[in-house]
Amino acid sequence: MSALSNSNWSRRSLFRAAAGMAAAGSLAACGGNNGRSGGAGSGVDLTQFFHAYGEAGTEQAIKKYAKAYDKANVTTQWITSADFESKLFATLLTKNAPDLFEFHPQIQMIKSGQVADLTDIIDPVKSDFNPADIKSHTVDGKIYGVRMIDDPQFFFYRKSMLEKAKVEVPTTLDELMEAAAKLTTGKVKGLYMGNDLHNVINPMIWSAGADTLDAKNQIAYHTPGVIEGIKKMRKLFTSGNLLLGAPTESWDPSSLNQGLCAIQFCGMWAMPGIQKALGDDWGVFPFPKTVDSGKQSVYNGGWSMFVNAKGKNVDAAKEYVKWLWIDQKEYQEDWATSYGFHIPPRTSIAQSATKLKSGNAAEGVRLFNEFGHFDNIGWTQAMISSLEDVFANSVRKDMDPEAALDKADTAVNRELKKLFG
Amino acid sequence: MSTTKTRDLARPAPAKASPAKPRRGLRGSPTFNFWLFTGPFLIGLAIFVYAPILWSLWLSFFEARFTVTPDKFVGFENYTYMLTNDDFVGSLVTFTVFAAFIVPTTWALSLGLALLVNRLRFMRAFFRSVFFLPTACSYVAAALIWKMSIFSGVRFGLMNTVIGWFGVENIAWLADPNPPWYWLVIVTARLWLQSGFYMILFLAALQNIPGELYEAAAIDGAKPGWQTFRHITLPQLRATSTAVILLLLIAAYQAFDEFFNLLSKTTWGRPPLVELYYKALGESQDYGSGSAGAVILTVLICAVTLLQGKFMGFGRGDESK
Secondary structure, three states, X not given: OOHHHHOOOOHHHHHHHHHHHHHHHHHHHHHOOOOOOOOOOOOOEEEEEEEOOOOOOHHHHHHHHHHHOOOOEEEEEEEOXXXXXXXXXXXXXXXXXXXXXXXXXOHHHHHOOOXXXXXXXXXXXXXXXXXXXXXXXXXXXXXXXXXXXXXXXXXXXXXXXXXXXXXXXXOEHHHHHHHHHHHOOOOOEEEEOOOOOHHHHHHHHHHOOOOOEOOOOOEOOOOHHHHHHHHHHXXXXXXXXXXXXXXXXXXXXXXXXXXXXXXXXXXXXXXXXHHHHHOOOOEEEOEOEOOOOOOOEEEEEEEEEEEEOOOOOHHHHHHHHHHHHHHOHHHHHHXXXXXXXXXXXXXXXXXXXXXXXXXXXXXXXXXHHHHEEEOOOOOOHHHHHHHHHHHHHHHOOOOOHHHHHHHHHHHHHHHHHHHHO | OOOOOOHHHHOOOOOOOOOOOOOOOHHHOHHHHHHHHHHHHHHHHHHHHHHHHHHHHHHOOEOOEOXXXXXXXXXXXXXXXXXXOHHHHXXXXXXXXXXXXXXXXXXXXXXXXXXXXXXXXXXXXXXXXXXXXXXXXXXXXXXXXXXXXXXXXXXXXXXXXXXXXXXXXXXXXOOOOOOOOHHXXXXXXXXXXXXXXXXXXXXXXXXXXXHHHHHHHHHOOOOOOHHHHHHHHHHHOHHHHHHXXXXXXXXXXXXXXXXXHXXXXXXXXXOHHHHHHHHOOOOOOEHHHXXXXXXXXXXXXXXXXXXXXXXHOOOOXXXXX
């Protein structure tokens, strides 16, 4: 006789147990991860998606802001970085789509009606925002997202290692390659730019005097300078002086902090962590000139808050965005400077942020202002992938750069035709 | 004195349902029972398998960018795009290389393990469990262990530590495609994950081979070992081998997790599903092209499976035939 048949289980008790479990599940679902202890706000429920920031305290900060808002019950989903884009895009097609989400400005989201027009909430304070940030979120005079943070990205280096190897801070790609060679020892590689090199693609193009797209939304990356740059990057990749196969990607400063490399490409967000690990033994410099006719460059990345135009509570979501990312200057400064370092996109906050006024943080702000390039709203995810393929094929796999760029042109033109006709 | 006999004593007991009599009505109906047990499964199958397949087929004929409810019919344009796309065609080549590695090696290793475990006299259950346990491990978890601990490209990666003892420089196992060390990482991860499961299939088949065959062979002078294995064991395992190869081939077509996690955003080592994810679904949100690629892949898997079954005689008869 089975144990089940020997017990007191009956159909009725099974149903009762199932009902109990269902009720428990519902109660558990009520809890959410909104940081509230049980309050229900005004009855309006909003969900927001964030990618998982690496800096300690960021998730708690976002939940703290949400908890302080009393006109809606705001829930936060904190999504692993690598999965963020695919989860966001897939969810946007469903009824479980978030009301708000952070992302980068991209025109296809506007053309497909995925994001709401936020012009009315930004217009009154438009002059206080970095004009480049406003431009990068504007299509046909309408503004489609609120920039939360600006993230300049450049090289971080160990001062003591460069001094010991008698290496000057590089200003050209050739000098960077020489520096990487001199800094490579038995246990330390000269340079780390990420395992896939994706983060240095745009800086290399800008430093070659080119761009991704021009003002007419036509291909601007296919130039002799970029081809020369790709060849140099291939030489660097095969030199043995580049750190490859590191446990973390370049957004994480662990490789520099742990002494795996002397120079690492990373973002300004890493500054507090690097300061803690290395004291004052570090500095920053922009991506060097790819060719003589080029210019040093810095990628001003960042994250913006968007409202799902197909959501159930568009107006409530816009109200929350206005409250948090336009009215609450204290939270905006806290978000930009209390965890990792970022530059607040609001000029008034950026000017008063004391943590960004000295040392390497101030130098980062200077590089941002002098060499910075912002997101181009017409440069979409599919186009980004096409240039990533160029780097994978030419730099890492030795394909002819001209042929690789031709292949990218086909894919980018297909995308441009669909977007702009 | 008259005596009266009551005839009540002889009356039969009040009518009672006979316990042996089968119940009538719906619950006694075999048809009802059939639907009761298979219905939920069929509903799930229809909602989660057939509906998405049909929807995907429908999407493949539309311009479906950033939407799964498109309205612009484009005919076979998505199919033409996918079939003329070097990367998608290249992914089929990648699959062929992968299948050429993984199918025979997994077959041989799982058969070898089954033979080994079958002959064990001590701790048989322990070794069966040890070899089978990796099957329970997630592909994602295994891929991360392989990537970050065993085949990490830095000096403290397990493999680099080992080769370092022999004076060999660190190898970037996954970051550099020349030489293609990434195949070693991928194939070893999948071998570890899969072999235990197929070992169990072979073990079951081995235990089904009648002992009399070996006894008769011994009487006829067959030497134990290779001769017996080649002329008795292997032919007896024919049906199981065919099924194992079929399953391995389908699993190779469906490879995604370990490739996606081990080779993040490369242009090499992309099997069809990863290629479809990157090029058509995922971040690009081109569901029309993605669906066309999925349909092409489905047709291809069906064709290869049917051909393989035909050539290897799957389902022709008993193992002994």
